Amino acid sequence: MELLLDSLFNGVAIGSVLLVAALGLAIVFGLMGVINLAHGELMMLGAYTTYVTQLIFKLPILKSFYNSYIIVSIFLAFIVSGVVGILLEKTIIRKLYGSPLETLLATWGVSLILQQFVRSVPLAYGTGLVISLIIGLFLPATFPPKIKESINFKYFKFSSWILAALTGVLTGSIISSTVSKLSRASARNVDVTAPSWMRGQVEILGTAFPKTRLMIILITIISVIAITLFLNQSAWGMRIRAVTQNRQMSDCLGISTEKVDIITFGIGSGLAGVAGVAVSLLGSVGPNVGGNYIVGCFMVVVLGGVGNLLGTVLASFGIGIMTDLIGAGRLLSIWPDMPLPLSNTINFFATTSMARVMIFALIVIFLQFKPTGLFPQKGRMVEN
């Protein structure tokens, strides 16, 4: 029983990282049919945001709030990745609407650039750049409608970008002069240390659970609930669902699909940032950290089916639990006296990498029976 609980917990922990990472991908894919290969790099940005936040909270002014930095960094990571995602949508993805394969290649290019960016630009100036992006993109939206409608609005926009650039350079240089760790570019991995209240373990029913894992599960639960409420209760959520179901019809009924695309992409990317915070708690953070998760996320999306969050949830927990059962060889300890050939096979797959082999093979077999995933979208189109 204890063993089973332990195994279940591990599986849920693996699955919840996958879930929070795949959630954003699933929403974007469901809406636009776009596979965002830069999703892993948006996660990486979230993880680096956690690292930068941690270092800034070590400064004397903020020292007393140090313990709460992880909570702050969840919001910051959402904003940072979301803004980068919005920029990506506005500059590249919008142009490629309707050609998903081209989008896939372009976002791969973006992911290469982002990886090299964190290697060769000091994090302090990276932070400055992100701040100027935030100001430049959102300041014009806060102007009163009188200015927005005026013919000179483009000059206001232009000057707000200049202001944004100045603020960015200023914050970049302030950070780089106060936090020495951020002032130089480095390709080496960095480590995020959890605050003291998150270290250690909690005992439930005689089994010890690491607190960081519980925190990740909590983050995942909150994200899933928040996104479900947003999609099902808010006006924009309704518009997003409408566009997911039928883009042309929604457009005809007066929904601004352009805005829906931006909002969805922003939220999807922001969730990648939140996933980045979770990932940073698990191990060291490097430019390639996103790549380790991205294919797993795709598998979740493929397995779960499009446009249904329940499918995504079930698929990620399914994959998580299977990974743990196969990879740690737990099946053997649960059922010790199984026949020899079977136990040999299980031993053969009882490493993390071989468990991946097994799971992908199982997914391909599963898709033979249900090619469109667990919960397919019903339609009458030939292409569906």
Added chain:
Amino acid sequence: MSLGKFKFDKRIVLSFWIILIALIIAAPTLLPVFRLNLLGRYLSLSIVALGVDLIWGYTGLLSLGQGIFFALGGYCAAMYLQITSSSEFPNNIPEFFALYGVEKLPFFWEPFKSPIFTFFAIWIIPALVAGLIGFLVFRNRIKGVYFSILTQASLLVFFNFFNGQQKLINGTNGLKTDVTQLFGQMVGSESMQRIFFWITATLVIASWFFAKWVVRGRFGNILIGIRDDEPRIRFTGYNPVIFKTIVFSIAGGLAGISGALYTVQSGIVSPQFMTVPFSIEMVIWVAVGGRGTLLGAILGAVFINYAKSLVSEALPASWMFIQGGLFILVVTALPEGVLGWIQGDGPRNLLQKLGLKRKIETYPSLEVNNKEVNNE
């Protein structure tokens, strides 16, 4: 031979081929050994690019897993070389087996003692694997992005498998070929490398003609039909599954040949051939060269790799930026690739924009008809 709308005189075509063949024969004397070896490797990569062009450019299947077949071909060739030159090692098996306490050659390597078997295995095994993966995927009408993701996942499956199996294939370390012997000669030696260069050049030309033959005629038309409107092809009475499977396994076979040639010239095959970035790079060679133009795939593979080695020698950090930018630029601004742009209306439009050529003013419908006539 035709480059876009320009039809060349027979004599020009003949002299082009004579110059090309002369260049290939003379290349070992013109280039230093290091550059010759690089050129040979890039030429072998252009064979896998031809395969990618067949499945992506003509059939519209974006595979992100061509690295599987590339590496399989490489492993077949490398294992044969290791086995034939293992007579002085204990148990007459390749040296690395001793490290993991393996005393007998694993059974599936047994046939690789024969050169004839290996010769066929290099392209038939990857083609069969590709056919199997393709059939399982296409049978369920999985296509578009789903297909790309599944091929990428299979790539990871193979990568993890090859990476983890030390006892069977030497795991992460891969198989070295440059110190092995072939017909009494060192594979890594200069004279051997020269022969490999010639073999590669010949095979590139041969596979170019083969690919041209594949896309010609009704088979090629159906492939293009699948790319442009698959349901319509199905409703017309063709079964797209068969055509897609065949073309996917042809691409797999080409990738296998390419991998074997690349392996003997680079001196090692390892699971690194099955990493995700490498397989996506193959797609970008075709995208830059021009998808749907076979010559573009060859030129793209050679030139981009050449540029990569030049840039990486000078500024190591900037290649990633350049490559990423290239992906975005080609996809957004030059979707037909460089050769596609030249063959299409690109140059004329450019000249018109610069005011050097008068705009043709016709009805749009006439222009469409005009285009069709030109394409024939």
